[in-house]
Amino acid sequence: MSSPIPGVVAWAVIGYVTVLLSARLWFGGQAVVDRLVNHMGLWSIATLLIFRCASTPTIDDPANQLALVCILMNTTYLYSVGRLAEADSEPDAVWRYQRNAALLALAATASIVLVAASARYAGQSVDLHLTGVGLVIGCAFAVTYNTFVINRICLGALRHVDTPRAARIVCIGLIGSNVVICGAHALSLSQLATEWPDGPQLSLVHAAFTVWVAINATLHAIPLVAELVLRAGMDRATRTCRQLLPLWRDLTAAVPEIVMPVDARHGSDPVTRLLRMTVEIRDAMLHLGAYLPAEADETQRNTVRASESDRGIADYAHRLVRAVQARRAGLPPAGTGAPSLLPVVAHDFDAELAHLIDLARIWPRAKAAVE
Numbered sequence: 001m002s003s004p005i006p007g008v009v010a011w012a013v014i015g016y017v018t019v020l021l022s023a024r025l026w027f028g029g030q031a032v033v034d035r036l037v038n039h040m041g042l043w044s045i046a047t048l049l050i051f052r053c054a055s056t057p058t059i060d061d062p063a064n065q066l067a068l069v070c071i072l073m074n075t076t077y078l079y080s081v082g083r084l085a086e087a088d089s090e091p092d093a094v095w096r097y098q099r100n101a102a103l104l105a106l107a108a109t110a111s112i113v114l115v116a117a118s119a120r121y122a123g124q125s126v127d128l129h130l131t132g133v134g135l136v137i138g139c140a141f142a143v144t145y146n147t148f149v150i151n152r153i154c155l156g157a158l159r160h161v162d163t164p165r166a167a168r169i170v171c172i173g174l175i176g177s178n179v180v181i182c183g184a185h186a187l188s189l190s191q192l193a194t195e196w197p198d199g200p201q202l203s204l205v206h207a208a209f210t211v212w213v214a215i216n217a218t219l220h221a222i223p224l225v226a227e228l229v230l231r232a233g234m235d236r237a238t239r240t241c242r243q244l245l246p247l248w249r250d251l252t253a254a255v256p257e258i259v260m261p262v263d264a265r266h267g268s269d270p271v272t273r274l275l276r277m278t279v280e281i282r283d284a285m286l287h288l289g290a291y292l293p294a295e296a297d298e299t300q301r302n303t304v305r306a307s308e309s310d311r312g313i314a315d316y317a318h319r320l321v322r323a324v325q326a327r328r329a330g331l332p333p334a335g336t337g338a339p340s341l342l343p344v345v346a347h348d349f350d351a352e353l354a355h356l357i358d359l360a361r362i363w364p365r366a367k368a369a370v371e
Contacts, residue, residue: 004057004203005210013210014048017041017217024224027231032091033084036098037220040077044213046070051210057203064202065116069109071209076101082150151178170219177215184208230270237270240357241277247360248277250367251284251320254327258283278349281356290333291323313358317366320359325370 005013021041028034047070054063080098084091154171157163163171184204229235233242252259258280326334 004207005051007052010048010052010210013214014045014052017045017048017213020217020221020224021045024220027224027227029227032094033081036077036081036084036094040074040081041217041220043070043073043077044217047074047209048213051206057206059202060116060120062113062116065112067202067206068112069105071205072105072108073102076105079149082153085150085153148178148182151175166222170222173215173219177212177219180208180215181205181212235270237274240353241270241274243357244274244277244281244360247356247363248281250324250363251281251288254324255284255287258287274353278353278356282352285320288320288323288327291326291331292319293322293334313355314362314366317359317362318370321363321366321370 021038024034024038024041028038047067050063050067050070054061054067057064059065059068076098079101080094083097084094151174154175157171158168184207187204226235230238233239260276260280262276323334
């Protein structure tokens with residue numbers, strides 16, 4: 001077999017990338033970066049399939065020449081993704097550049113095919129040596145410098161202390177995969193100049209490109225996994241909303257006027273929904289402060305089997321249940337001057353949210369004890 005990659009590995013990678021790309025096309029967005037990544041995935045699959053069709057591992061095989069064409073197209077899309085990641089790049093300008101880069105890749109393709117065909121017609125070797133044919137093909141394939149652009153952007157992101165851990169992992173993976181393909185290209189140029197290392201000319205490129213495709217397909221699938229988790233309602237914000245829902249439903253039923261209208265543009269966003277629920281719970285607790293009874297009796301204290309650290313929230317939950325009942329029954333405020341919010345100091349949103357989750361956890365038992 002001419003390929004340096006075992007058939008079972010090559011077809012496994014092709015199937016893996018095809019499944020991920022199909023899922024991206026089905027569930028992915030229509031943003032410019034999504035379209036660029038999807039086009040790059042299509043060219044990657046085409047490259048791997050063409051490599052499998054090659055009868056020899058040398059440049060004189062037309063299949064390998066077409067595979068080089070696909071690699072060139074991949075690098076143009078990779079460069080466009082890097083350009084789009086820069087803050088001062090406009091999507092329309094990136095698409096215009098992509099069209100120009102594609103024309104450059106096609107011109108390089110034409111030079112490879114024409115020079116190889118003319119060399120075969122003249123009975124000359126098409127191998128990568130310091131001859132006219134080898135130099136033309138090597139220069140044409142040097143368009144892969146585009147990989148350095150995405151590396152520069154990833155290194156810039158790694159230098160920022162505010163870059164999230166997940167983004168750092170993605171950047172390291174992209175840099176690693178590009179180093180692999182650039183290393184293979186460097187060895188090919190070394191073979192062009194010094195005839196070292198010995199062996200088939202495109203074996204290193206083929207193997208490195210297969211590794212590059214597998215790594216990049218995995219990294220590009222991360223947004224897809226996040227989207228699937230979001231659609232399944234398993235993201236953190238949605239799970240927290242489900243925890244707060246019984247508490248929010250009872251409090252807003254008692255004070256319906258504090259419910260904010262849902263923004264049609266952002267109403268379905270889990271983070272926005274969680275923020276809105278938190279604010280509405282706080283507003284409802286403020287309105288219900290005047291209805292809070294002064295003390296929770298000893299029977300209620302013993303009913304809720306809470307730990308000592310939860311005692312304050314448990315007592316407050318009982319009093320808040322009675323305040324909800326009084327408000328919904330139309331009773332006048334108790335006028336006790338009791339504090340309206342949780343008896344726990346929260347210095348930031350995360351701490352306050354944690355206290356509300358504790359209250360929501362105790363809420364069903366508190367309702368059952370009072371009712």
